[in-house]
Amino acid sequence: MTAFIDIAALEDIPRQGARLVKTVLGCIAVFRTADDQVFALEDRCPHKGGPLSEGIVHGTSVTCPLHAWVFDMNTGQAQGADDGAVQTFAVRLEAGRVLLDATRLARRSAA
Amino acid sequence: MKQKLVVVGAGMASGRMLEAVFEAGGNFDVTLFNAEPRGNYNRLMLSPVLSGEKTYDQIVTHDADWYQAHGVDCRFGEPVVKIDRANRIVTSNTGGVPYDALVIATGSAPFIVPVPGKDLPGVVAYRDLEDTNAMIAASRPGARAVVIGGGLLGLEAAAGMAARGAEVTVIHLMGHLMERQLDPAAGYLLQKDLERRGIRIHCKGATKAILGTDRVEAVLLEDGTVYPADLVCMAVGIRPEVRLANDAHLDVGRGITVDDQMRTSDPAIFALGECVEHDKQVFGLVAPLYDQAKVLAATLLGQQAAFKPVQTATKLKVTGVDLFSAGDFADAPGREDIVFRDPGRGVYKRLILEGAHLIGAVMYGDTADGAWFFDLIKQRRDVTDLRDTLIFGPAFQGGAQTDPLAAVAALPPEAEICGCNGVCKGKIVTAIGGGATTLELVRSTTKASASCGTCTGLVEQVMALTLGDSFSANANPPMCKCTDHTHEDVRRLIKSMGLKSIPAVMQDLGWKTVGGCASCRPALNYYLIADWPMDYTDDRQSRFVNERNHGNIQKDGTYSVVPRMWGGVTTPAELRAIADAADRYGVPMVKVTGGQRIDLLGVKKQDLPAIWSDLNAAGMVSGHAYAKGLRTVKTCVGTDFCRFGTQDSTGLGIQLEKLLWGSWTPAKVKLGVSGCPRNCAEATCKDIGVVCVDSGYEISVAGAAGMDVRETEFLCKVTTEAEVMEVIAAFTQLYRENARYLHRIYKWVAKVGLDWCRAQVEDPATRRALYDRFMLSQSIYQTDPWADLAAKPADWAPIADLTLRAAE
The missing domain is CATH 3.50.50.60 (FAD/NAD(P)-binding domain)
Incomplete structure (x- = not known):
C-alpha cells in the first residue's frame, strides 16, 4: 500500500536545494534538482550525522556539508570510496505539488 | 680491434655526441679530456644554480656511473696541450694518448673587454x-x-x-x-x-x-x-676556443672550420660545438649543437648525415620574465608589422611579415603562442588568410576554438616543442604511445624539456592532449574531476569569453558532469561574482552551507552567530543585546574569538532569522565569521589611550573594516592594525597588516597563522590614512581578480610574486583602477545578509510537519 501525502508546492523548494519534512522517523530532506526532479532522503549522513539537506546538489547527487560524502539521490548510496547509504522515500510531482510516500511513516505511527 | 676515439672537452655537445654513439652501439675505446675537473653538466642550468633554484647535483647530466658503464676513460682536470697530427697522439699535462679519430669540443671562451683592471681579483x-x-x-x-x-x-x-x-x-x-x-x-x-x-x-x-x-x-x-x-x-660575449686547433695548424676562421660532416681540414679530426665555424657561421645556442652531435655521431659510425643549421628561438631563463623571440625582426623595406600591446598587463607581441610569410616574432609577457609562430616561420607557410587574427594565436584561427590546449592541439606533428633538444610534437606523442605516461618518462625517452626546461608546460600540454583524462600535470592539476581546465584557465576564460553564469561556463568550457560538484560550483560562483559584479547574480545554491546560511555549521548541525564589532570595539548596549539574545535562544556557549568579537555557539537553524533580527535591531550586522571574505580587522588601542601609540590604529582599523566588509574573496581575509612596532594587534601574521610608525604606515601582506604560519612581507609604506585605504582596497581587489578559489593571500603571493603585486599597487593608475573596481563591487555586495534573510523566517523552518499528522 502506498499513501502519498501532499507536502508542498514544488516552488517552495529552491532549485538545487532542499527543504525538510519532520516525521516520526526523523527529518526527511526533499530535494529539487536543476531540472525539477524531486527526491526524498533521510536527512542524516551515515558518517557523522550531517544534514544532507544543507549539502550542495549537483546533478542527481548531493554532497554532505560536514565531510563531503557524496550520495546518489536515486539510490541513497554513498559514492566513490565511501561506504554507506541513507534511506530513500518515494516522492512524486503532480500538478506542481510534491507528494511524499508516507507508507513507512504511517505504519510506524500506527504501531 | 676497437677504434680509439679521443674527445677533448666534456661539454653539452660532446656529451650528446657520445650518448648518440653509444645508443647506436658504436664500438669505440673512448678517452675524454676535460680542463674542468668534472664531467658533463647542463650549462644552461647554471642560471637556476646561481639564483638558488637548483643545486649543482641537479644539473649533472652524466655522472661517474654513466662514464663507467660506457667504458669511458675520463681525464677530468687534464687540459690537452698539444695534438701531434702526424703520429695521431694528443698530449695532456700528464702524457700522450693515441687516437684513430679525434673530436675537438673545446667550446668557447668568454670575451674579456680589454680595459685597464680586467685582471683584478673579483x-x-x-x-x-x-x-x-x-x-x-x-x-x-x-x-x-x-x-x-x-x-x-x-x-x-x-x-x-x-x-x-x-x-x-x-x-x-x-x-x-x-x-x-x-x-x-x-x-x-x-x-x-x-x-x-x-x-x-x-x-x-x-x-x-x-x-x-x-x-x-x-x-x-x-x-x-x-x-x-x-x-x-x-x-x-663569447668567442670560439680555437687555440688547440691553431697550434695544430688546422684550418681556423672565427672558429674551427668544419664541413657538413663536422670534419676539420684533417680527415681524422672532427670538431663540434661552440668552437666550430660551419658555412661562415658560429653557434651559441644549444639546439644546433645537439644537431651537430647527432651528425658527428653518424659520421663516426660511418653513416650518411649532414649538418644544416636551423633557425632557433630564444627564451630567457629568468623566473617570472616571459619573453620569446624567433626569426628576423629588423626593420627593412617590404616588411610589415602586426603589433599588439596591453600596457596594463605588460604584454607586447610583434609579428614581422614579408609578403605572404611570417619571418619573425617577438613576444613579451605572454609567450604561450610562441611555438606556433615559430613553426609558421620555419614552415614558411602562406599566412595571408590568417592575417586578420594572426596575432591572437592559433586559438583564434578557424572559428571559436577557445580550449587552452587548442594552441598545442593545432601544432602539426613536426612542430618543434623542445628547442634545446630538437624534439618535435610527433616524437613526444609517439613516446607517450609507447608508455611514457609521466613527465619524467617523456624526458628520459625523448629528452624533451630535459635541458633548459622552459618548454615543460608545452610538453605537459602535449601529454594532456594525448593522454586525455588520465594525465594530470603535477604542478597544476585540473580544477576538479568535472573539467580538464585548471582554476587559472577557467578564470582567464570566464573573462576572455565573457561567460556570465555557471551554466554558461559549464556549457562553453565542456564540463563533463551535469551540474558540477561541491568543489567546482562554489569556485565558479566566486569567480563570476568577482569578475562580473554588475551582471552576475549570486547563486545561493552554489554556496557552501556556511555561506548559504550565514553561520558556521557545527558538528551537531547547529550554527554559530557572530555579530560584527568594528575594529574590536563594542558598547554596553551591544553587549546587553548580545546577552539578551543568548538568553532568549538558549545559546549553550558564548565565547570571545581571536578576532576580537563574540561568538554565540549552538544556535538552531530555525532560530537564526529571529536572533539576527534581534541583533540587527541593536544596530549590529553579520560579522561574516563564516565567509570566504573579509573577516576581522584586529586593532590595538593606538594613540587614544596607549602611551606608545604613534597613530590612531583603532580608528584606522574601524575605517578599514567599514571599507572592506561584505566583500567576497577567494579565501578568508583577516587584517590587523598595530599602533606601533610593538605590534600588539599581531598585524604581521595577518593576510594584510598595518604597522603604524611616526612617519606613516607600513603595509605588509601574505602572513598566515593557521595550518601554515608566516610573517607578512613588506608591501609598501604610505603617509596618510587615505593612502592606506586605497592601497589595501586595491591589493584586495588584485587578490580577488587573480587568485584561485580557496588560496589564502600568502599562497597566491607565493605564486605570482610580491614584486608583481607591488608593481600593480604602486603604479598610481593601476592602483586607482583596482580601487574603483573594488568600490563598484562593494556597491552591490556590501549589504548585511542577516537583514535580507531574516525577512523570510518561514524559509528556515521545516516545510511540513508529518509528526502532527501522524498523531491525529
Missing part, C-alpha cells in the same frame, strides 16, 4: 661552475655587483645575483637590452621588469676601466659614471 666571466660559485659567494645581501653586458647571459647573471640579495647594475653598450633577440619595445619592457626587481640598468654605457688596487672596487664608464662594485661579471 672580475669573473660567466661560463662554468667556478664562475657561478664566485658569483654566489659574492652575492651576499647588500653586496654590489656590476654585470657588463645586457645580453642573454648577462641578464641571467644579474637576475641570479639579485635573487640572492646583491645590489646589481647592468651596463650595456647598446641602446636596449638583448638587442640581438629583442626589438626596442620588448627590450624596454624587459628593462622595466628587471628594474622593478631592483636591478639597475645602464644602456649605452661603455666601460672605460675597472678600478681597484688589490681587488675590484668600482667600474668607470666613458661618460664618467662610477658604479661601486664588489664583483664584476663580464658577459659581453
